[in-house]
Amino acid sequence: MRFIDEAIVTVKAGDGGNGIASFRREKYVPRGGPDGGDGGTGGDIYVIAEDNTNTLVDYRYTRRYDAMRGENGHSRNCSGKGSDDVFLPVPVGTTVIDTETDEVLGDMTEIGQTFLIAKGGDGGLGNTHFKSSTNQAPRKATSGFEGELKVLKFELKVVADVGLIGLPNAGKSTFIRQVSAATPKVADYPFTTLVPNLGVVDIGRHRSFVMADIPGLIEGASEGAGLGIRFLKHVARTRRLLHIVDIQPLDGSDPVENARIIFNELERFSPELANLPQILILNKIDQIVDADELNELCEHIVAQLGWTGAVFRTSTLTGEGVDPVKYHLMNEIELERERELEFPEFAEAQRARFERLEIEVRRNTEAQREAYRAARKAQREGTDLPDDDSFDGEAFDDDDDDGVEVVYAP
Ligand SMILES: Nc1nc2c(ncn2[C@@H]2O[C@H](COP(=O)(O)OP(=O)(O)OP(=O)(O)O)[C@@H](O)[C@H]2O)c(=O)[nH]1
Ligand SMILES: [Mg+2]
Numbered sequence: 001m002r003f004i005d006e007a008i009v010t011v012k013a014g015d016g017g018n019g020i021a022s023f024r025r026e027k028y029v030p031r032g033g034p035d036g037g038d039g040g041t042g043g044d045i046y047v048i049a050e051d052n053t054n055t056l057v058d059y060r061y062t063r064r065y066d067a068m069r070g071e072n073g074h075s076r077n078c079s080g081k082g083s084d085d086v087f088l089p090v091p092v093g094t095t096v097i098d099t100e101t102d103e104v105l106g107d108m109t110e111i112g113q114t115f116l117i118a119k120g121g122d123g124g125l126g127n128t129h130f131k132s133s134t135n136q137a138p139r140k141a142t143s144g145f146e147g148e149l150k151v152l153k154f155e156l157k158v159v160a161d162v163g164l165i166g167l168p169n170a171g172k173s174t175f176i177r178q179v180s181a182a183t184p185k186v187a188d189y190p191f192t193t194l195v196p197n198l199g200v201v202d203i204g205r206h207r208s209f210v211m212a213d214i215p216g217l218i219e220g221a222s223e224g225a226g227l228g229i230r231f232l233k234h235v236a237r238t239r240r241l242l243h244i245v246d247i248q249p250l251d252g253s254d255p256v257e258n259a260r261i262i263f264n265e266l267e268r269f270s271p272e273l274a275n276l277p278q279i280l281i282l283n284k285i286d287q288i289v290d291a292d293e294l295n296e297l298c299e300h301i302v303a304q305l306g307w308t309g310a311v312f313r314t315s316t317l318t319g320e321g322v323d324p325v326k327y328h329l330m331n332e333i334e335l336e337r338e339r340e341l342e343f344p345e346f347a348e349a350q351r352a353r354f355e356r357l358e359i360e361v362r363r364n365t366e367a368q369r370e371a372y373r374a375a376r377k378a379q380r381e382g383t384d385l386p387d388d389d390s391f392d393g394e395a396f397d398d399d400d401d402d403g404v405e406v407v408y409a410p
Pocket of ligand 2: 172173174184185186193214
């Protein structure tokens with residue numbers, strides 16, 4: 001699932017330094033000519049595409065960037081020093097838009113690419129420039145020019161790195177609320193979440209990843225039960241699945257069985273998707289006060305599932321145990337991103353896998369839609385329902401949401 005991460009940033013390039021009026025002073029040269037130098041150029045501001053970030057979350061903290069002013073000119077015809085340029089790192093895929101005109105100024109498509117967004121002002125001229133046959137001792141010098149001031153929008157289409165899966169009520173939405181600025185509704189009835197939500201999980205400067213919260217899955221989802229599994233396509237491009245399990249469901253169901261339901265539905269829907277690394281989250285640990293009892297239950301669940309992957313215990317309600325999950329995910333994602341950069345073959349394999357996955361997911365979604373229509377048709381034929389398409393696939397009406405774009409406003 002893609003969504004737009006955006007940031008409004010004000011940039012002010014450095015003003016140029018002033019030129020100065022000065023005259024040569026030398027022994028035995030009582031009236032030396034003009035020697036005032038020019039001002040230095042103000043610093044430019046650039047954006048630079050970097051690979052160690054994939055969100056614009058940092059621009060929520062600092063929204064204004066200024067480059068330094070150029071130095072004033074000096075006597076003896078010395079120009080003032082120009083100021084250093086400022087480089088603002090953005091992820092590859094960022095588009096820079098002028099907020100005044102809505103014009104797209106540039107697209108950052110390659111690592112290392114730079115793009116000038118605000119030009120520093122030129123320095124003013126020293127009085128040397130104004131010397132002429134009629135004016136041997138000009139007192140005139142000009143001020144530096146102003147650096148450009150712009151209010152820009154950075155826009156980035158991002159793909160989720162982590163997908164939350166689990167039964168309804170497991171605490172998926174509560175989880176994403178704990179770790180990001182996303183605020184999906186949370187309630188104690190199933191299918192509170194009807195559409196995917198995305199949030200940026202911010203670990204610190206230049207470290208963040210994107211998480212997707214989707215509606216809960218239930219038994220038979222791969223045949224269209226509940227909200228079906230059409231939303232799974234939104235987590236198909238993620239790197240990790242976070243499988244949230246309620247360790248003591250209110251309905252008295254068995255957490256082990258519940259986890260198996262999700263494994264099965266995933267497997268039936270898309271073996272490739274089921275193969276994505278999953279992290280098991282044993283959630284709602286606040287419900288069991290006795291530490292031994294809690295230990296026993298958690299160990300029982302892990303043993304029964306034969307789970308050998310990463311597992312964490314959390315209370316998404318109180319926030320207990322949530323931070324280690326964040327750090328674990330960030331590390332895994334960073335390692336994977338680094339590996340992709342370092343080993344082109346790995347990057348290629350990843351890309352190929354995503355492609356297979358997308359094809360598989362699309363095919364299965366389509367098959368499910370067909371099955372659903374056939375079932376409705378059979379049902380209609382057996383009853384007096386009108387034989388038109390108005391009943392067809394209500395659950396799929398808004399299925400063309402591949403390109404769902406949620407605007408994330410920090
Ligand atoms: N005791 C306890 N309750 C929790 C915890 N996490 C979530 N809940 C409660 O469980 C209920 C369901 O939470 P949600 O976050 O809406 O669950 P969900 O998985 O997003 O559910 P769907 O959107 O329906 O799939 C809410 O009443 C939450 O307050 C927890 O760690 N401990
Ligand atoms: Mg939810």
